[in-house]
């Protein structure tokens with residue numbers, strides 16, 4: 001056998017240790033090269049002294065290959081680490097010029113390319129798809145006026161009212177620093193401790209303990225911008241909007257037992273479903289709508305539209321459909337596209353602007369900041385998935401991983417040395433809406449943010465019997481994993497403020513009937529009665 005190997009090796013010139021033959025790939029005309037373009041003669045054996053001798057530091061080919069491998073990983077996202085994405089397009093149904101001057105909403109002909117990433121929030125990049133969690137729903141519109149990112153979630157409200165609390169919220173839900181578990185969304189002493197000390201979380205907790213937190217498929221999830229935004233038309237008129245995505249397939253969930261079994265049997269359940277659907281031509285679709293309301297209307301509501309723990313009931317402000325998104329192309333490379341994409345709520349276009357929601361304002365800072373360390377260079381906007389598909393030019397220069405090769409000596413603005421260099425444009429450029437602002441500078445939560453239970457109650461009473469059963473089961477399962485009795489009794493006290501029967505049913509399942517703490521709401525809980533159920537489409 002050794003002789004045979006030696007004969008074959010003599011023909012190919014390709015030896016392994018002890019004389020065994022390594023197969024050479026016969027496919028392809030493209031030679032394998034180093035990063036410098038040098039054709040590699042032997043990609044199987046390290047340079048050594050004699051067949052069994054020491055390996056040489058000189059082997060720059062082996063060192064280059066291993067060095068690159070050693071640096072293959074980049075940090076995962078600090079939240080929303082596990083995600084899946086696809087390309088597609090957005091098309092408006094008609095002109096929405098009355099509402100906004102945003103170019104991609106001016107007519108029914110324009111097809112705007114999009115890239116859309118869905119994600120879980122708390123788990124690491126390798127965590128299972130069907131964990132109980134909020135889902136991210138982030139869309140990058142490559143418009144003719146620059147990239148517009150609508151960075152939303154599959155639930156219309158959020159846990160906290162102010163960005164300064166976000167690091168604490170996320171620390172409480174991520175694995176504990178000493179033991180690095182648990183991985184799952186809410187089975188934490190730290191999480192339940194944090195939210196039970198932040199009653200503003202109660203409305204969001206109702207959503208997270210409901211079927212909405214265990215979706216059947218990315219294709220069957222709603223999406224929400226959460227915050228109040230502004231839209232501004234050519235005349236400079238501003239309206240407030242809330243964004244909604246609705247899937248054409250309808251909104252569906254799995255039930256908890258299914259979610260747990262699927263987590264074990266196929267942790268890639270959602271990404272497999274999504275990839276297969278697109279690959280087989282069943283392109284997922286969503287309708288984008290807005291709730292439009294004026295500043296005067298906003299002042300009439302008995303909640304504050306700047307408070308991200310509140311939604312605007314559709315009985316008060318119905319949805320205005322804007323257009324449709326179709327996702328019709330899987331990525332070519334997961335890392336290059338899905339992992340390196342950088343969404344940012346501050347990526348807006350003329351005609352779309354922010355509100356003073358204190359959570360949104362913090363987000364406007366956080367994303368670019370984190371992406372500088374996640375992607376490692378201030379030039380990550382040059383990565384193809386992040387690059388605008390319209391012309392872009394400025395005088396930002398140099399920095400790690402600079403891929404552009406600007407010519408000329410001028411890198412300042414204004415200048416009189418290069419007439420062809422980019423110039424600001426007051427008419428076409430982005431102008432912040434001229435909102436009148438005044439007041440004392442201080443750290444103070446507005447009193448209008450103080451009602452933490454009424455909309456949580458509205459959510460509860462709008463649920464069908466099976467949905468209510470699932471919510472009770474969700475709280476009982478998660479609080480059952482919480483080791484501290486004082487946290488459980490505190491949570492039962494909050495639930496009693498939402499609805500006494502909810503608290504009683506959870507307490508009974510926990511074997512803690514009658515043990516709820518008394519928690520005094522800051523403002524009286526209102527009994528909001530919806531004229532129709534707000535959510536009829538979750539699967540029972």
Ligand code: HEM
Pocket residue numbers: 076077078079080083117118119135136137138151152153158162163164166224225226227341342343359360362363366367370371374
């Ligand atoms: C991702 C911060 C609230 C939706 C992220 C990332 C950070 C972050 C640092 C990682 C970004 C990256 O590495 O590329 C914050 C802060 C928040 C906040 C500071 C509150 C103060 C929210 C809210 C929503 C949301 C309210 C939904 C409306 C998302 C989504 C992603 C994300 C969808 C994943 C984007 C992707 O797919 O790459 N957030 N977030 N976040 N956030 Fe937030």
